[in-house]
Amino acid sequence: MSEKLYTAEIAPGVWQIGENEPGETPVDAYLILGSEQGLVVDALFFREDLYETVRKLTPLPLDLVLTHGHPDHAGRSVEGFLKAGCPVWMDPADHELLAHMPGAPDLSRLSPLKAGQLFELGGRRLTVIPCPGHTPGSVVLLDRAWQQLFSGDSVGSGQFWMQIDGCLPLKEFSRSLDRLWDEVEDLPLLKIYPGHRFQSPVQLNLQYLEDVRTITRHLADGSWEGEETVMEFGGSLLPYRHLAYGMMLDYCYDPKRLG
Numbered sequence: 001m002s003e004k005l006y007t008a009e010i011a012p013g014v015w016q017i018g019e020n021e022p023g024e025t026p027v028d029a030y031l032i033l034g035s036e037q038g039l040v041v042d043a044l045f046f047r048e049d050l051y052e053t054v055r056k057l058t059p060l061p062l063d064l065v066l067t068h069g070h071p072d073h074a075g076r077s078v079e080g081f082l083k084a085g086c087p088v089w090m091d092p093a094d095h096e097l098l099a100h101m102p103g104a105p106d107l108s109r110l111s112p113l114k115a116g117q118l119f120e121l122g123g124r125r126l127t128v129i130p131c132p133g134h135t136p137g138s139v140v141l142l143d144r145a146w147q148q149l150f151s152g153d154s155v156g157s158g159q160f161w162m163q164i165d166g167c168l169p170l171k172e173f174s175r176s177l178d179r180l181w182d183e184v185e186d187l188p189l190l191k192i193y194p195g196h197r198f199q200s201p202v203q204l205n206l207q208y209l210e211d212v213r214t215i216t217r218h219l220a221d222g223s224w225e226g227e228e229t230v231m232e233f234g235g236s237l238l239p240y241r242h243l244a245y246g247m248m249l250d251y252c253y254d255p256k257r258l259g
């Protein structure tokens with residue numbers, strides 16, 4: 001295991017905290033600091049020391065929000081936040097998914113995230129916007145004033161997995177993206193901070209979101225189709241289709257799950 005987590009202040013009061021274990025896709029959590037309160041977005045995969053790492057950056061009270069129930073975002077570090085008495089929030093629609101993952105936290109100790117829920121940090125505010133698709137309970141967090149969107153895996157990060165079990169049909173995801181677009185289309189400087197930030201060679205922005213929305217709409221209505229391919233996943237071969245468009249480098253989907 002690497003010695004330290006990667007930490008960098010990527011915008012005023014916003015820290016990217018990354019886990020980069022050999023053989024694994026690097027994964028990121030974020031710490032957002034207001035004057036009164038801190039908000040941690042996601043809890044990494046294998047590392048258990050995210051709480052201690054955050055504590056070195058701030059003494060403020062903390063909430064932890066899990067953007068979805070995949071184990072590389074709701075991993076072993078959840079326990080440290082629960083032990084410290086911090087509320088840990090997740091959309092209950094992902095409980096079933098997370099319950100089947102090895103090392104899952106005690107789900108009865110998680111607090112239920114709600115659409116429109118606000119996290120008031122003192123001088124900055126984040127709003128919870130559900131974005132079901134990658135998982136049924138995927139959410140994003142929007143800071144309108146700073147034009148920042150913390151997106152987990154909800155819209156991918158240059159590569160996007162919609163081909164695995166638990167992903168919703170693309171028609172349903174397309175409706176989620178339309179609702180999300182309504183919330184952000186007036187934010188031209190929007191910066192998207194995803195759960196795997198270094199997967200994309202560039203800073204993701206509003207154009208990226210528009211590209212994801214365009215691909216999803218065309219795939220869902222059958223007007224576009226990706227190339228067939230196969231990957232090894234969970235010990236077996238998983239056939240799927242994929243395509244690139246605009247800033248989206250690799251959109252992976254299951255052709256049997258369009259609508």
Ligand SMILES: [Zn+2]
Nearest residue numbers: 068070134153
């Ligand atoms: Zn995921």
